[in-house]
Amino acid sequence: MKQGQHKQTDPDPAAHVSAGSLQGYKGLTPALLTKLAKLGISNMQGLLLHMPLRYVDETRITAVRDLRSGEQAQVQGEVVHVEVQYRPRKVLICRLNDQSGQLVLRFLHFYPSQLASLKEGKQIRALGEVRSGFFGWEMVHPQYRVVGDETEVATALTPVYPTTAGLSQAVIRKWIAWALSHADLSDTLPASVSQSLNLPSFAQSLACLHHPAPEADLASLESREHPAWQRLAFEELLAQQLSMRRHYARRKHQGAPALKPSKTLITALLKSLPFALTQAQQKVALEIGRDLEKPYPMQRLLQGDVGSGKTIVAAMAAMQAIEQGWQAAIMAPTEILAEQHYQKMQGWLAPLGIQVAWLAGSQGKKQRREMLAAIADGQAQLVIGTHALFQEQVVFQRLALAIVDEQHRFGVQQRLSLRQKGGQPHQLMMSATPIPRTLSMSYFADLDVSVIDELPPGRTPIVTRLISDARRDEVLERVQDACMQGRQAYWVCPLIEESEALQLQTVTDTYETLQQSFPHLKVGLVHGRMKPAEKQTVMAAFSAGETQLLVATTVIEVGVDVPNASLMVIEHAERMGLSQLHQLRGRVGRGAAKSSCILLYQDGKLSEMARARLKTIYESTDGFVIAQADLAQRGPGEFMGIRQSGVPMLKIADLERDHELLEAARELAERWLETEPVLVDKHLARWLGHAEELVKV
Structure with missing residues (x-):
């Protein structure tokens, strides 16, 4: 708006504009295109759907x-x-x-x-x-x-857009106005759909949002509750549903091993266990077993709260593949979790005559060579490892089932790499982070979802305490009492290195302090910078009960299972996310002893967000309640690492605000895929361009 701004060449009004690339249009210089690309704008639709943050009244x-x-x-x-x-x-x-x-x-x-x-x-x-x-x-x-x-x-309210360095509001406004006057704004939705939802047309919605009339309801525009926003949110949700459901339908035309039900191995495994499956475990095991019988690849997400018993269900699925002469693989995000799976599976399956192989980056050359040979010739029936399973030299003879634990920690390319090891194996993804219903309906619409919604009997509820850092001495007494009674405890710290900005105590300082405080106890230390062999030694000592107190970073967040550990102290809990706090808390309460989780926080330094997080984790042990609150606070992109997963992100719709529109979009997508293939293609081309088939694995 200020004097002296660079004047752009006017766009060519006669130019024929498509939804494709913006390359080659008069005035859209390479430098300008580079700046637009930083805003995610690479085509006509990117300009049309680059929406205002707010408005100013210059009328x-x-x-x-x-x-x-x-x-x-x-x-x-x-x-x-x-x-x-x-x-x-x-x-x-x-x-x-x-x-x-x-x-x-x-x-x-x-x-x-x-x-x-x-x-x-x-x-x-x-x-x-x-x-x-x-x-x-x-x-x-x-x-x-x-x-x-x-x-x-001005005759309309002036929009203020998200921008980047060197790109003025005037330039963005001019090119969006150009796009509005040259693009195809015809509706991809039949008039009957717009009328049933009481929404304006696509063209009316864009005109209203980019150039609102002076008398427009500014509050509803800026809160995104205006009907024009709702129209675009519905269209975006519909595009996401169509893309993912189409991928779901196409999967049924791909070939995969049809695995008959296990007659002997699963029965033998269940007989050897010192516990019985819960009804929820039996239900999901049956769902997975039926999927494996089908001649097209299973893609099922198995979710269950921490400690609900997902691992044994995964083992049963592996047995179904192994009994039919195929191989199965389990991939975990950390060596600690992968090794825990290996130890557990070895204990369960070795007595049944099943060879379990272990593959990790820390292995010696000789052991690794032996493991690779066993995988390649089919001797290794179940292979467990970290991302080392992705590497080119890993060749499976007959991979039929890929199991990915904590699936949101792996990017789409990594999960795809594992699947490609065996042509089209079945895939079971597991997550201990419960997924709220709206997120499941939206971002996981191309998956079948199973939920283990009950904990095994005998688990005692975990008591959560919020304690100010000023009362640290009381906490030290609690830790000593627990260890002297024969129990074990965790002390979790958020950072390894000193940070002047955050002034957080480091895990190494805490370790040294606790060693001095408890000279009569064996204190262990584990963090992400240690060599894998060191970590394994420390964890083995803690699992065996040789170490009473384990000082750790959040590397123990997933998978660590020590039933004798009944107390956890989490330092600077106000700095951690809800799901992470819930995952960490789930490391205790895995035995019959009464268990506690103490959340230490710095009094006087709590933001409103941190206060809300601590209140939620204090009041609830229900993973789904916590996940819903976490989703509301962080948004879907951060909640499950979706930004890295290859799933189309939502720019306009909000799952909390627009849940009713999501239901309507889901119903319409199901109908359209069967009856309106031309409209489906047109709608996907508008919203997702040429990349509408973002394969999610």
């Missing part, structure tokens, strides 16, 4: 005498005085006269070009917040421009 000129303190206003007048004051600090002062009074424009930071434009006698139009100053009304750092007698006043 009226307010006389100086009618200004009110604290309100934003636009004033036009003649510059009657300009000066640079140097005390008490350098400031540019400009006095504006509109015949009804004078207004002071104050600039604390300014450039020589501004001094050149703000000459006495110039007509200036300024927009900013009005406040009372020493010389009457003033605006500090207003937007302004030099105008003439014929300069028109």
